Each structure stands twice: as C-alpha cells, then as structure tokens.
Amino acid sequence: MKNKYSIFSLVKNAFSYHENWEKAWKDPTPKKEYDAVIIGGGGHGLATAYYLAKKHGMKNIAVVEKGWIGGGNTGRNTTIIRSNYLWDASAGLYDHALKIWENLSQELNYNVMFSQRGVMNLAHNLQDVRDLKRRTHANRLNGIDSIYLTTEEVKKFCPIINTSQEIRYPVLGGTLQKRAGTARHDAVAWGYARGADEMGVDIIQNCEVKGIKRTFDSVEGIETTKGFIKTKKIGVVAAGHSSVIASMVGLRLPLESKPLQALVSEPVKPIIDTVVMSNAVHAYISQSDKGELVIGAGTDDYISYTQKGSHDIVEGTLNAILELYPIFSRMRMLRQWGGIVDICPDASPIISKTSIKGLYFNCGWGTGGFKATPGSGDLFAHTIANDEPHKLNAAFNLNRFVSGDLVDEHGAAAVAH
Amino acid sequence: MFLINCPFCGEREQSEFKAGGEAHISRPKQPTELSDDEWAEYLFMRKNIKGIQFERWNHSHGCRKWFNIARDTSNDQIKAVYKMGQKPPVI
Numbered sequence: 001m002k003n004k005y006s007i008f009s010l011v012k013n014a015f016s017y018h019e020n021w022e023k024a025w026k027d028p029t030p031k032k033e034y035d036a037v038i039i040g041g042g043g044h045g046l047a048t049a050y051y052l053a054k055k056h057g058m059k060n061i062a063v064v065e066k067g068w069i070g071g072g073n074t075g076r077n078t079t080i081i082r083s084n085y086l087w088d089a090s091a092g093l094y095d096h097a098l099k100i101w102e103n104l105s106q107e108l109n110y111n112v113m114f115s116q117r118g119v120m121n122l123a124h125n126l127q128d129v130r131d132l133k134r135r136t137h138a139n140r141l142n143g144i145d146s147i148y149l150t151t152e153e154v155k156k157f158c159p160i161i162n163t164s165q166e167i168r169y170p171v172l173g174g175t176l177q178k179r180a181g182t183a184r185h186d187a188v189a190w191g192y193a194r195g196a197d198e199m200g201v202d203i204i205q206n207c208e209v210k211g212i213k214r215t216f217d218s219v220e221g222i223e224t225t226k227g228f229i230k231t232k233k234i235g236v237v238a239a240g241h242s243s244v245i246a247s248m249v250g251l252r253l254p255l256e257s258k259p260l261q262a263l264v265s266e267p268v269k270p271i272i273d274t275v276v277m278s279n280a281v282h283a284y285i286s287q288s289d290k291g292e293l294v295i296g297a298g299t300d301d302y303i304s305y306t307q308k309g310s311h312d313i314v315e316g317t318l319n320a321i322l323e324l325y326p327i328f329s330r331m332r333m334l335r336q337w338g339g340i341v342d343i344c345p346d347a348s349p350i351i352s353k354t355s356i357k358g359l360y361f362n363c364g365w366g367t368g369g370f371k372a373t374p375g376s377g378d379l380f381a382h383t384i385a386n387d388e389p390h391k392l393n394a395a396f397n398l399n400r401f402v403s404g405d406l407v408d409e410h411g412a413a414a415v416a417h
Numbered sequence: 418m419f420l421i422n423c424p425f426c427g428e429r430e431q432s433e434f435k436a437g438g439e440a441h442i443s444r445p446k447q448p449t450e451l452s453d454d455e456w457a458e459y460l461f462m463r464k465n466i467k468g469i470q471f472e473r474w475n476h477s478h479g480c481r482k483w484f485n486i487a488r489d490t491s492n493d494q495i496k497a498v499y500k501m502g503q504k505p506p507v508i
Contacts, residue, residue: 241467243463243464243465243466243467244467247464247466252458252462252463252464253462253463253465254457254461254462254463255463255465256438256463256465257465257467257490300436301435301436302431302436302472303436303438303465303466303470303472303490304490304493305467305490305491306490306491306492306493308418308493309418310418310431310432311418311432312418312432342465345460345461401457401460401461401462402453402454402456402457403453404453
C-alpha cells in the first residue's frame with residue numbers, strides 16, 4: 001500500500017527536505033509471462049492497465065513502453081478536454097471520459113489539475129454558424145451542456161478576442177461547453193502509473209516491441225529489447241506507431257501518421273481564463289497554470305514519424321492567432337514541438353478486437369486523444385477483459401471500414417482534424 | 418519541412434506541394450465485382466510505413482503536375498523522384 005498524498009504527507013516530507021518520498025512506481029524487470037500486456041505507456045495505455053487491474057481483477061499484467069511513460073503524445077498535446085461531439089456514438093464516448101475526469105484526482109489520489117474553465121468554439125462564416133447551432137442542439141439532446149453564444153456574448157466571455165467585423169474572418173458567434181477545460185497532461189500519466197503500480201502492474205520502460213509471436217489465429221507473446229514475454233492478450237495503444245505494430249502480424253489499419261504541432265509562449269500574467277478554439281482559421285489557445293500561452297496548430301498533410309512538422313503550418317496558425325488576439329502581437333514563443341498522430345479516415349478512434357484472437361487495438365485518436373484518456377482506458381480494459389466491446393465503444397470497431405458504418409466526425413467535432 | 422525536387426520545375430520548398438498519400442494503389446478494374454472487404458482495403462487500409470514509402474505529390478503552387486517520390490518517413494529524406502506511371506525504384 002502506497003502512502004497517501006495529502007497536506008500531512010507534504011509537511012512530514014518537508015522535514016526531510018523532500019528527499020525521502022516513496023517512488024511512485026517501481027522499475028521491474030519483465031516476468032516470463034503475463035495474463036495481458038499493454039504496448040504503449042502513454043495515458044491511454046496506463047489507464048487501460050489501471051482499469052484492467054481495478055475493475056476486472058487482472059493483476060498479472062505489464063505495460064511496455066519504448067521510451068519513458070508519458071513521453072509521447074501524452075506529453076505533447078495541448079491538454080484540452082471537452083465532449084461536444086456531434087454524433088451520438090462520439091458524444092457517449094467522450095462524455096463518458098469527461099465524467100471520469102470530474103472525479104479523477106480524488107480517485108487516483110493524484111492531482112491531475114483538472115480545470116473546468118470552459119471551451120469556446122468560434123464561428124467565422126455562415127456555414128460555421130449553422131454547423132455550430134446544429135451541434136449545440138445535438139449535444140443537448142445527448143445531455144451534454146452546450147450553449148450558443150452571439151458575437152457580443154463571445155466578447156463578454158473572453159474580452160481579449162477581436163470581434164471587429166472588419167477582419168478577414170470575423171467572429172459571428174460561438175459555442176461554449178462550461179464543463180470542458182484542461183488538465184495537467186504529465187500528471188495524468190503519472191497518476192495512472194502510480195495507481196496501476198500499486199495494484200501490481202509492471203510498468204516496463206525503455207522496452208521496445210520488436211515482434212509479435214502468433215499462431216495461425218491467436219497471439220503467443222511479444223519479442224522485446226528486454227527479451228521474450230509470453231502472453232495470451234495484447235492491447236496495442238501505440239498512437240502514431242500503431243501501423244508499425246500492426247505490420248508485425250501482417251495487419252493493415254486505416255491509419256495515416258502525421259505530425260501535429262503545438263507551441264508555447266513565454267509565461268505571462270493571467271490573460272485568458274478559458275480555452276478558445278477556432279475551426280475555420282484553425283487556431284486554438286489557452287493559458288497554462290505557469291502562464292504560458294498554449295497554442296495548437298494543425299497537422300501536416302504528409303505522413304511522417306519525425307515529431308517535427310513544417311514551419312508554414314505554425315505560421316498559418318500564428319497569423320490566425322494574431323488576427324483574433326492583436327494583444328499578443330509582441331509575445332515571444334518559447335518552445336515548439338510535434339507529435340505523431342494516427343488519423344482515421346472518419347476522424348474517430350478504433351477501440352476494437354481484431355481478426356487475431358487476443359490482439360486488441362486502441363488507436364486512431366488522431367488529433368484529439370488526450371481528452372478521452374480515462375474513458376478510452378476504461379472501455380479498452382472492458383474490451384480486453386471480456387473479449388467483447390462495451391456498448392459505448394461498440395461503434396468504434398475496425399469492421400466499420402468494411403460495413404461502411406463510419407462515425408464521421410471530420411469537421412463535425414467542433415474543430416477541424 | 419524539406420525540399421522536393423519537382424521533376425518539372427526543380428527544387429522547391431515542400432510548402433509549395435500537396436501530399437497525395439500512398440502511391441501505386443491501383444483502381445479496381447471491375448468495381449462491381451468487389452466484395453466489401455476488398456472495397457475497405459482499397460478505400461481505407463494503408464501501409465503507413467515508418468521507413469521508405471512510395472507516395473504521390475502534386476506541385477499545387479507550381480506546375481500543378483503529379484509525380485511520385487520515395488521518402489524515408491522516419492527522417493523525411495527523399496530517396497528518389499520519379500514520374501507518374503513509372504515503376505517504383507529499388508531502394
């Protein structure tokens with residue numbers, strides 16, 4: 001049993017100059033065999049292991065991670081959490097996650113700094129206005145809080161936005177989800193890792209999967225840089241590298257991996273207390289608790305695994321930011337980075353069984369996976385433990401690309417993917 | 418961010434081009450004969466290779482012509498540029 005984090009443990013550890021804190025997770029050498037192995041130690045993978053142990057009683061499991069936990073897209077996103085998706089299946093999926101977020105810090109005894117500061121989406125042309133109104137109605141029918149704002153209400157909610165009707169893409173209105181917000185991305189990975197470790201999950205870092213051993217119709221284990229690990233169930237949560245893992249068993253996935261960029265400015269005093277996203281001009285912005293402006297840009301249109309991305313994408317985003325927020329014209333950017341996102345043709349994820357028994361994929365989250373971390377882990381754990389999808393992720397199966405029953409969230413998901 | 422040697426215009430910045438995805442996916446010869454699985458394979462399934470990938474590009478802000486390139490997606494280095502209709506080079 002780990003020591004509980006509290007004000008008392010903080011005071012107690014202050015007396016020893018914070019040098020005797022218990023390790024949040026162990027650094028085990030892999031066992032010969034596990035009941036299930038999760039490939040990928042990001043937020044989604046760690047959450048999957050956590051819920052497998054907590055809700056499905058599977059304690060003999062491992063998470064293998066090529067680098068360090070939370071070092072991929074979990075540590076590279078813009079931390080936005082919302083559930084205002086158009087289609088019923090997506091609304092169910094993302095709002096399931098949002099409901100878990102609301103109590104996650106208490107559940108994990110780890111402050112994930114979840115802040116329901118609201119997410120506002122802007123409309124810049126008449127089609128945007130119609131789309132956002134339609135989405136607001138759809139959200140409310142699904143029990144998701146969502147309201148439509150006029151230009152004046154947008155200005156009132158976020159006064160630094162330039163609502164002049166003279167600019168190239170004037171603000172004609174917007175939507176607001178007040179339960180939406182942000183969370184501290186690293187803390188999510190660390191909180192789930194600590195929780196999973198406490199229940200006996202082995203978190204094995206610096207362990208790259210090199211191959212998957214299989215019989216004709218089922219899996220037998222994985223070849224890694226730390227040796228062979230025998231297992232009957234493999235959950236792949238490898239984000240941008242999902243196709244690489246799939247190719248090890250000769251599977252093809254409907255994915256394209258592309259760089260998605262983000263950047264942060266120098267830290268400044270609080271200036272924007274919400275998250276503002278714009279579909280048409282593709283720029284979104286929020287402010288971290290450290291004071292940095294966190295700005296999300298778009299994806300490149302070519303496949304790449306380089307975690308870099310092109311400068312013209314950043315330039316386009318900053319042009320849009322400056323037109324909407326002239327106050328930021330002299331801000332300096334501190335850091336820029338890219339993450340490799342696996343994009344599905346319908347911009348919806350895949351949480352699914354495959355044609356090979358014991359092999360499960362959780363991928364295709366594209367540009368918006370962070371918000372779903374707890375829900376994704378919960379539903380993927382259910383799918384692995386029962387060998388059947390939960391009703392909330394049944395629509396997100398691999399077979400939808402054969403049946404044609406797509407969940408088309410391209411453009412319907414409140415922001416361009 | 419990289420340079421692409423357009424076979425018609427010469428070396429230009431990548432931002433002048435539009436990526437057209439995986440190359441050498443041939444259109445079904447008998448669309449009416451295709452099963453749902455084969456349609457899914459043709460329409461959606463991609464190799465999405467980490468390493469040398471053959472792909473189509475269009476010089477959309479230049480000559481507007483299509484051509485193929487072989488590019489290493491792990492470091493964005495272009496290994497070969499070849500015209501539409503030509504067979505992929507051996508790399």
